[in-house]
Amino acid sequence: MISVLLKPLEIALNHALRFDLESHVQLQQFADRSIRIDITNLNIAILARFTDDRILLDTAGDDIADLMIKADSFALLKLLNQPDSLFSNQIKILGDVQFAKQLQDWQQHFDFDWEQQLARFTGDTLAYPLAQSLRRGFDWLNYNRSEFEQSVAEYLREESHYLPDKSQTQRFMQNVDLLRADTERVEARIKRLQNLIEKNT
Known part of the structure; x- marks a missing residue:
């Protein structure tokens, strides 16, 4: 696979x-x-x-x-x-x-433009709505980051009755920060893809 x-x-x-x-x-x-x-x-x-x-x-x-x-x-x-x-x-x-x-x-x-490569495989017609969907999804994750973290924390404390140790908590927060950084990077790439599509239409 x-x-x-x-x-x-x-x-x-x-x-x-x-x-x-x-x-x-x-x-x-x-x-x-x-x-x-x-x-x-x-x-x-x-x-x-x-x-x-x-x-x-x-x-x-x-x-x-x-x-x-x-x-x-x-x-x-x-x-x-x-x-x-x-x-x-x-x-x-x-x-x-x-x-x-x-x-x-x-x-x-070496700057590998993932969004431009996506457009090459799917074509501009599919790449544009897909890029828009990705952007909305990443925007939602970024906007709701605090609420997401709080919900997970409440679940761990109240629902599962499982309290992670300090190292596990730190690792989780690092992964959230990584997701946020990736979100910002993908958003910038999507803007570049949109500009490219607009120039070709």
């Missing part, structure tokens, strides 16, 4: 690279190298292999790569927006640390 989902992501990623000439040229320095990404809370392992001009994605079995990254999905989502978080205590790195630093530098200059 995961391999089926990875294929369109691989296509979109390489398509975006072709339009980012600088990042595409720099990709050559990673030729014949590989990264294994273990998403710990989902029990999923992904293998990314580099060629001279593209990135290949596949599921990872017992593969050992030049660089191995272990983190939960929240930390990896944060990494997409904040390359500096690669060397945080939320992410475990094994293997070639110099390779990791080179990847971090490369990622900081």
